[in-house]
Amino acid sequence: xxxxxxxxxxxxxxxxxxxSPTSGITGVPTGSSVVLRWxxxxxxCASSFDEVTLTNYALPTTANAGTDINNCGNSSFTLAGNIPxxxxxxWTVxxxxxxxxxxxSPTSGVTGVPVNLSATLRWxxxxxxxxxxxxxxVLNNFAAPSSSPAASHTNVAQTTTNVRFTWTTPxxxxxxxxxxxxxxxxxxxxxxxxxxxxxxxxxxxxxIKLKAYYGTISCENAxxxxxxxxxxxxxxxxxxxFSGTTQTQTTLAANGTFPNSTLGLSGLYYTxxxxxxxSGWITTTTWTNIGLSCGTSYNYLLKARNGDGDETTEIxxxxxxxxxxxxxxxxxxxxxxxxxxxxxxxxxxxHDNSFWFPATLAPVDYLNNKTVTVRSGxxxxxxxxxTVDEIIxxxxxxxxxxxxxxxxxxxxxxxxxxxxxxxxTSANPITMSxxxxxxxxxxxxxxxxxxxxxxxxxxxxxxxxxxxxxxxxEFTESFGNVxxxxxxxxxxVTGATSPTVQGDFTIxxxxxxxxxxxxxxxxxxxxxxxxxLNANGAFIIDRVASSTNITKxxxxxxxxxxxxxxxxxxxxxxxxxxxxxxTSVLNVFGNFSHSGGTIGENAxxxxxxxxxxxxxxxxxxxxxxxxxxxxxxxxxxxxxxIVNLINNTEVSYNLNMxxxxxxxxxxxxxxxxxxxxxxxxxxxxxxxxIPTETGELRKYLLSNGSITYPVGDNTGTVEYSPxxxxxxxxxxSGGAYLSIKLINDEEPEMISYGAVDYINRHWIVNQVNIxxxxxxxxxxxxxxxxxxxxxxxxx
Numbered sequence: 001x002x003x004x005x006x007x008x009x010x011x012x013x014x015x016x017x018x019x020s021p022t023s024g025i026t027g028v029p030t031g032s033s034v035v036l037r038w039x040x041x042x043x044x045c046a047s048s049f050d051e052v053t054l055t056n057y058a059l060p061t062t063a064n065a066g067t068d069i070n071n072c073g074n075s076s077f078t079l080a081g082n083i084p085x086x087x088x089x090x091w092t093v094x095x096x097x098x099x100x101x102x103x104x105s106p107t108s109g110v111t112g113v114p115v116n117l118s119a120t121l122r123w124x125x126x127x128x129x130x131x132x133x134x135x136x137x138v139l140n141n142f143a144a145p146s147s148s149p150a151a152s153h154t155n156v157a158q159t160t161t162n163v164r165f166t167w168t169t170p171x172x173x174x175x176x177x178x179x180x181x182x183x184x185x186x187x188x189x190x191x192x193x194x195x196x197x198x199x200x201x202x203x204x205x206x207x208i209k210l211k212a213y214y215g216t217i218s219c220e221n222a223x224x225x226x227x228x229x230x231x232x233x234x235x236x237x238x239x240x241x242f243s244g245t246t247q248t249q250t251t252l253a254a255n256g257t258f259p260n261s262t263l264g265l266s267g268l269y270y271t272x273x274x275x276x277x278x279s280g281w282i283t284t285t286t287w288t289n290i291g292l293s294c295g296t297s298y299n300y301l302l303k304a305r306n307g308d309g310d311e312t313t314e315i316x317x318x319x320x321x322x323x324x325x326x327x328x329x330x331x332x333x334x335x336x337x338x339x340x341x342x343x344x345x346x347x348x349x350x351h352d353n354s355f356w357f358p359a360t361l362a363p364v365d366y367l368n369n370k371t372v373t374v375r376s377g378x379x380x381x382x383x384x385x386x387t388v389d390e391i392i393x394x395x396x397x398x399x400x401x402x403x404x405x406x407x408x409x410x411x412x413x414x415x416x417x418x419x420x421x422x423x424x425t426s427a428n429p430i431t432m433s434x435x436x437x438x439x440x441x442x443x444x445x446x447x448x449x450x451x452x453x454x455x456x457x458x459x460x461x462x463x464x465x466x467x468x469x470x471x472x473x474e475f476t477e478s479f480g481n482v483x484x485x486x487x488x489x490x491x492x493v494t495g496a497t498s499p500t501v502q503g504d505f506t507i508x509x510x511x512x513x514x515x516x517x518x519x520x521x522x523x524x525x526x527x528x529x530x531x532x533l534n535a536n537g538a539f540i541i542d543r544v545a546s547s548t549n550i551t552k553x554x555x556x557x558x559x560x561x562x563x564x565x566x567x568x569x570x571x572x573x574x575x576x577x578x579x580x581x582x583t584s585v586l587n588v589f590g591n592f593s594h595s596g597g598t599i600g601e602n603a604x605x606x607x608x609x610x611x612x613x614x615x616x617x618x619x620x621x622x623x624x625x626x627x628x629x630x631x632x633x634x635x636x637x638x639x640x641x642i643v644n645l646i647n648n649t650e651v652s653y654n655l656n657m658x659x660x661x662x663x664x665x666x667x668x669x670x671x672x673x674x675x676x677x678x679x680x681x682x683x684x685x686x687x688x689x690i691p692t693e694t695g696e697l698r699k700y701l702l703s704n705g706s707i708t709y710p711v712g713d714n715t716g717t718v719e720y721s722p723x724x725x726x727x728x729x730x731x732x733s734g735g736a737y738l739s740i741k742l743i744n745d746e747e748p749e750m751i752s753y754g755a756v757d758y759i760n761r762h763w764i765v766n767q768v769n770i771x772x773x774x775x776x777x778x779x780x781x782x783x784x785x786x787x788x789x790x791x792x793x794x795x
Contacts, residue, residue: 002040002042002043002045002048003019003040003041003042004019004021004038004039005018005019005038005039005041006018006019006020006023006036006037006038007036007037007039008034008035008036009034009036009037009051010034010035011028011032011033011034011035011054012027012028012029012032012034013025013026013027013028013034013036013054014026014027015036021038025054028054028056029056030056030058031058031086032055032056033053033054033055033056034053034054035051035053035054036051036052036053036054037049037051038050038051038052055128057127057128057129057130058130059086059127059131059133060084060087060125060126060130060131060132060133061082061084061085061086061087061125061133062125063081063082063089063123063124063125063132063133063134063135064081064082064135065079065080065081065121065122065123065134065135065136065137066080066081066137067080067137068137068138068139068140069137069138069139069140070140070142070215070216070218070219071113071139071141071142071219072141072142072143072144072215072216072218072219072220073115073141073142073143073144073219074141075111075112075113075114075115075141076109076110076111076113077109077110077111077113077139078107078108078109078110079091079105079106079107079108079109079110079121079123079137080106080107081106081123081135082106082123083106084106084125086125086127087127087130087132087133088104088125088126088127089104089106089123089124089125090103090104090123090124091103091104091105091108091121091122091123092121092122092124093120093121093122094120094121094122094136095118095119095120096113096117096118096119096120096139097112097113097114097119098110098111098119098121098139099111099112100121106123110139113139113141114141115141115143116141116142117141118138118139118140118141119138119139120136120137120138120139121136121139122134122135122136123135123136123137140215140216142214142215142216142219143172143214143219144213144214144219144220144221144222145170145172145173145212145213145214145220145221146170146172146221147170147212147221147223147225148170148176148210148211148212148221148223148224148225149167149168149169149170149176149212149225150167150210150225150226150228151165151166151167151207151208151209151210151225151226151227151228152165152167152228153165153166153228153229153230153308154166154195155310157197158232158233159232160201160202160203160232160233160234160235161199161200161201161202161232162197162198162199162200162232163197163198163200163206163231163232164195164196164198165178165195165196165198165208165228165230166194166195167194167195167210167225168194169194169212170212172212172214173212173213173214173221174213174214174215175189175190175212175213175214175217176190176194176210176211176212176213177189177210177211177212177213177217177220178196178208178210179208179209179210179211179224180206180207180208181206181207181208181209181227181228181229182207184209187208189213189217190217196208200232201232201259202233202234202235202257202259203231203232203233203234203235203258203259203260203261203263203266203306203307204231204232204259205229205230205231205263205264205307206229206230206232207227207228207229207230208227208228209225209227209228210224210225211223211224211225212225231260231263231264231266231306231307231308231310232306233306233310233312234258234261234304234305234306234310234312235256235257235258235259235304236256236303236304236313236315237255237256237258237268237302237303237304237312237315238255238256238315239255239256239315239318240252240253240254240255240270240300240302240315240316240318241253241254241255242320244288245320245321245323246323246357246358247292247293247294247295247322247323247325247358247360248290248291248292248293248294248322248344248345248358249288249289249290249291249292249322249358250289250292250298250320250322251286251287251288251289252286252287252288252289252300252302252320254268254285254286254302254304256304258285258304261283261285261304262283264306264307264308264309265281265305265307265308265309266304266305266306266307267281267282267283267304267305268281268282268283268284268285268287268302268303268304269281269282269303269304269305269311270282270287270300270301270302271300271302271314271316272289272298272299272300273299273300273301273316274297274298274299275292275298277289277291281305290345291344291345292322293322294323294324294325294360295321295322295323295324295325296321296322297319297320297321298319298320298321298322299317299318299319300316300317300318300319300320301314301315301316301318302314302315302316302318303315331350331351331352331370331371332349332350332351332352332353332370332372332373333347333349333350333359333362333363333370333371333373334347334348334350334356334372334373334374334375335347335348335373335375335378335380335397336348336358336359336378337378338377338378338380338381339380339381340380340381340383341363341364341380341381341399342362342364342384342386343362344358344360344361344362345359346378346380347359347362347363349363353371363388364386364387370389370390371390372388372390372391372392373391373392373393373394374391374392374393374394374397374398374399374420375394375396375397376395376396376397376420377396377397378397378398379397379398379399379400380397380398380399380400381399381400381402382399382400382401382402382403382404382406383402383403383404384403384404385404385405385407386404386405386407387407387409388406388407388408388409388415389408389409389410389411389415389434390411390412390413390415391408391416391417392416392417392419393416393417393420393421393422394419394420395419395420395441396420397419397420397421398421398422398423399420399421399422399423400423400425401422401423401424401425401430402425402426403426403428404426404428405428405431406426406428406430406431407430407431407432407433408430408431408432408433408434408435408436409433409434410433410434410435411434413435414435414436414437415435415436416434416435417437418436418437418438418439418442418443418444418462419441419442420441420442420443421442421443421444421445422438422442422443422444422445423444423445424445424446424447424448424451425447425448426448427448427451429451429454430454432454432455435456435457436454436455436456436457437456437457437459438456438457438458438459438462438463438480439459439462440459440461440462441459441461442462442463443462443463443464444462444463444464444465445465445467446464446465446466446467446468447467448468449468449469449470450469450470450471451468451470451471452470452471452474453470453474453475453477455477456477458477458479458480458502459480459502460480460502460503460528461480461481462479462480462481462503463480463481463482463483464479464480464481464482464483465482465483465485466482466483466484466485466486466488466509467485467486467488468486468488469486469487469488469489469490469511470488470490471490472490472491472492472494472517473493473494473517474490474492475492475493475497475499475525476493476497476499477499478499478500478502479499479500479501479502479503480501480502480503481501481502481503481504481505481529482501482503482505482506483506483508484506484507484508484509484513485509486509486510487509487510487511488509488511488513489511489512489513490511490513490514491513491514491515491516491517491543492513492514492515492516492525493515493516493517493518493523493525494516494517494518494521495518495521495523496518496521496523497523498522498523498524498525499525499526500525500527501525501526501527501528501529502528502529503528503529504530504531504532504558505527505529505530505531505532505556506532506534507532507534507535507537507539507565508534508535508537509535509537510535510536510537511537511538512537512538512539512543513538513539513540514539514540515539515541515542515543515552515554516542516544516552517544518550519544519546519548519550520546520548520550521550522550522551522552522553523552523553524552524553524554524555525553525554525555526555526557527555527557527558529557530556530558530559530560530561530590531554531556531558531559531560531561532561532563533562533563533564533565533597534561534563534564535564535565536597537565537566538566538567538568539565539566539567539568540566540567540568540569540570540571541553541568541569541570541584541585542569542570542571542572542582542584542608543568543571543572544572544582545572545574546582547580547582547607548580548582549580549581549582550582550583551582551583551584551585552583552584552585553584553585553586553587554585554587555586555587555589556586556587556588556589556590557589557590558589559588559590559591559592559593560586560588560590560591560592560593561591561593561595562593562594562595562596562597562599563593563595563596563597564596564597565597565598566597566598567597567598567599568598568600568601569584569585569586569600569601569610569611569612569631570582570584570601570603570608570609570610571602572602572603572604572605572608574604580607581607581608581609582607582608582609583609583610583611584601584608584609584610584611585611585612585613586611586612586613587613587615588612588613588614588615589615589616589620590620591620591621591622591623592612592614592620592621592622592624593621593623593624593646594623594624594625595623599612599624599627599628599631600626600627600628600629600652601627601629601630601631602628602629603629603630606630608630609630609632610629610631610632611631611632611633611634612627612631612632612633612634613634613636614633614634614635614636614637614643614660615636615637615638616637616638617637617639617641618641619641619642619643619644620641620642620643620644621643621644621646622643622644622646622649622662623646623649624647624649625647625648625649625650626649626650626651626652627651627652627653628652629652629653630652630674631652631653632653632654632655632656633651633653633655633656634656634658634680635655635656635657635658635659635660635662635687636656636658636659636660636680637659637660637661638659638660639686640660640661640685640686640718641660641661642660642661642663642714643660643661643662643663644663644665645662645663645664645665645667645669645695646665646667647667648667648668648670649667649668649669649670650669650671650672651669651670651671651672651675652672652675653672653674653675654675654676654677654678655671655675655676655677655678656678656679656680657678657679657680657681657683657687657688657689657710658679658680658687659680659681659687660686661686661688661689661690661714661718662688662689662690663690663692663714664689664690664691664692664695664696664697665692665694665695666692666694666695667695668695668696668697668698668739669689669691669695669696669697669698670699670700670737671698671699671700672700673700673701673702675699677699677707677710679710683710683720683722684720685712685718685719685720686718687710688710688712688720689710689711689712690711690713690714690742691711691740691741692741692742692743693741693743693764694741695741696739696740696741696764696766697711697739697740697741698737698739699737699739700736700737701727701732701736701737701738701770702732702736703732704727704728704729704730705727706724706725706726706727707724707725707738708722708723708724709722709723709724709725709740711723711740711742712742713743713744713761715744716744717784719744719782719784719785720780721761721779721780721781721782721785722780723740723763723765723777723778723779723780724777724778725738725765725775725776725777725778726775726776726777726778727773727774727775728774728775728776729772729773729774730770730771730772730773730774730775731770731771731772731773732769732770733769733770733771734769735768735769736767736768736769736770737767737768738767738768738770739766739767740763740765741763741764741766742761742762742764743761743762743763743764744760744761745760745761745762746758746759746760746762746787747762755788756787756788757787758787758788759781759785759786760785760786760787763779
């Protein structure tokens with residue numbers, strides 16, 4: 001009962017029929033609401049009303065879930081949905097297993113997607129009762145393959161600009177990433193065909209390494225499979241060129257371009273198909289085919305290969321003819337390269353020693369008096385019977401005599417002149433009717449046991465090198481330098497032979513070298529250079545078991561050097577001498593250096609006499625720890641020449657002063673109990689020992705007695721001022737000795753007294769391990785030592 005009316009309470013709207021309860025409404029703006037009131041009135045009665053809200057919702061933002069996401073062994077994802085500008089978004093799982101961390105966040109995290117499975121998620125944006133908008137994204141949690149394949153090279157599709165590599169894709173992978181082996185740059189992905197063609201240039205090495213992946217190229221195995229590398233094909237030769245063709249040889253040249261022809265197995269291979277000879281694989285583009293016959297045509301083939309050894313097609317045959325045969329009168333030969341003496345290809349020949357041609361025969365006929373030169377760098381081997389004449393071995397050249405019989409014929413002039421090396425390894429001797437000369441720098445190597453040394457003229461700077469034991473009694477010449485190596489054991493001479501070594505004599509053998517096998521003849525070895533024993537061998541002057549009265553001598557005009565091994569003057573422990581003596585003498589004119597090994601004698605009889613003489617008229621050095629046995633030391637210098645002591649030294653037996661000055665410097669010179677000071681000539685200012693304030697002269701004692709120390713000084717004026725110590729009683733324990741030092745200066749206590757009368761000289765006497773003794777000393781000074789008035793000095 002009554003009438004109704006619609007009225008607008010808030011918002012914007014148009015009421016079509018205000019009095020109709022079902023009026024239409026228009027004009028409500030999108031995204032806004034209006035409030036309408038429906039009022040019913042009847043007369044004066046109180047009105048009744050109710051209100052309704054009308055909302056015009058906006059369409060929601062179009063949903064975008066983002067692109068599908070691929071993980072590799074990682075169950076956690078981060079979504080990338082769009083942010084709604086109208087409406088609200090919500091993530092829901094449509095398939096698979098996943099846990100959405102914040103469903104209403106467009107960038108929510110997701111966990112729990114199992115390995116090797118997928119989950120589909122929907123992003124829905126809703127607004128009121130509008131139709132929602134949604135989009136879906138797939139989350140893939142791929143598993144990396146368990147291994148990566150090994151790459152390999154195949155010749156399929158191989159060219160000069162392409163190299164094909166292949167592999168087998170693992171069953172748990174759906175693709176392979178191909179990387180450059182050298183630097184890891186990605187070259188290709190997803191090639192399920194199982195090959196990769198690497199584009200490059202001729203004969204160039206390239207390589208790849210692989211990683212298998214699943215699902216996405218980034219989901220790859222962590223490790224590379226075995227890498228593979230290969231060379232592209234080499235260019236094939238286009239033709240063969242020829243040059244330098246003579247009667248016996250021609251030079252071939254490969255025409256074409258051959259990049260990187262020295263890398264890997266690269267190279268060229270020439271074949272003389274007529275003779276079957278070939279160059280082998282070489283890295284140069286030319287090859288000289290020698291040993292050909294004059295006026296003959298030969299066919300040649302040629303092929304190339306790349307760094308992997310893959311060969312090109314062989315080209316040819318290509319023909320070439322040697323020069324016509326011409327007879328040349330040959331008077332001179334010279335070596336062309338190393339090899340057999342009897343091979344013509346190893347020689348050149350000439351008729352005038354100016355114009356040279358490849359030899360057509362080897363120089364084996366000495367009757368023609370041909371001059372033959374072995375040049376530097378060439379080794380010519382003689383292994384069969386050969387007679388030679390007019391031979392020159394130039395410096396750096398070598399003849400290796402390894403077999404047959406070598407005969408040096410007696411022709412004109414020197415029949416063999418050696419400035420290089422003549423090396424004998426043959427059991428056969430060198431037979432000589434001619435002359436052999438070893439010039440400056442020439443060397444003869446004897447490298448066969450019990451071999452004999454050929455008679456020759458030896459330059460002072462030539463060398464005899466013995467690498468294997470020679471026969472006894474071979475030192476009958478005046479050699480240059482001598483070097484004895486290996487395990488050589490022999491005696492130099494027999495009888496009264498006295499050889500000379502003009503240069504150095506070096507013993508580097510571990511065997512034993514004796515001077516002489518003679519029991520009853522004097523033998524002398526003279527060495528004008530240095531003597532050097534530096535190996536664990538032995539040199540013995542007298543090693544003969546005999547009681548004959550005889551003297552054997554080694555004289556070294558240079559330095560005497562022993563750093564290893566044994567140098568015995570006498571070595572006889574089985575023969576006793578009665579009423580006779582055997583004397584071994586070593587004369588040294590240069591420095592005496594005994595830094596290692598043993599020097600002395602090894603004899604069981606006092607009648608074996610061993611003597612070392614330090615000689616000459618120049619200053620020299622003496623280095624030696626001690627000598628074995630009864631080895632007497634003789635200072636036998638002239639013109640007051642000095643011997644400088646270089647280390648603490650013990651003279652093992654007697655010290656005989658026959659001329660010269662032994663200067664101790666900072667070192668000590670000791671004589672054992674059995675040794676004595678003796679004078680070959682009277683002690684004097686030119687024949688004495690010079691101790692110093694730091695270097696002392698020691699004499700070991702066992703009992704009472706009188707000892708004269710032949711000492712002096714060479715400070716300013718050289719002066720002899722000996723000391724005599726006469727022990728009349730005392731107790732001597734082990735190692736007892738007396739030492740003397742001499743200072744050419746006022747005694748320090750006299751200086752402290754302020755004395756004006758004194759002698760400008762004093763001695764320091766020291767005793768060790770002597771007690772309760774009575775000693776009467778006698779000191780000799782010179783009138784020139786007196787300062788002031790001579791008085792009785794007591795210190």
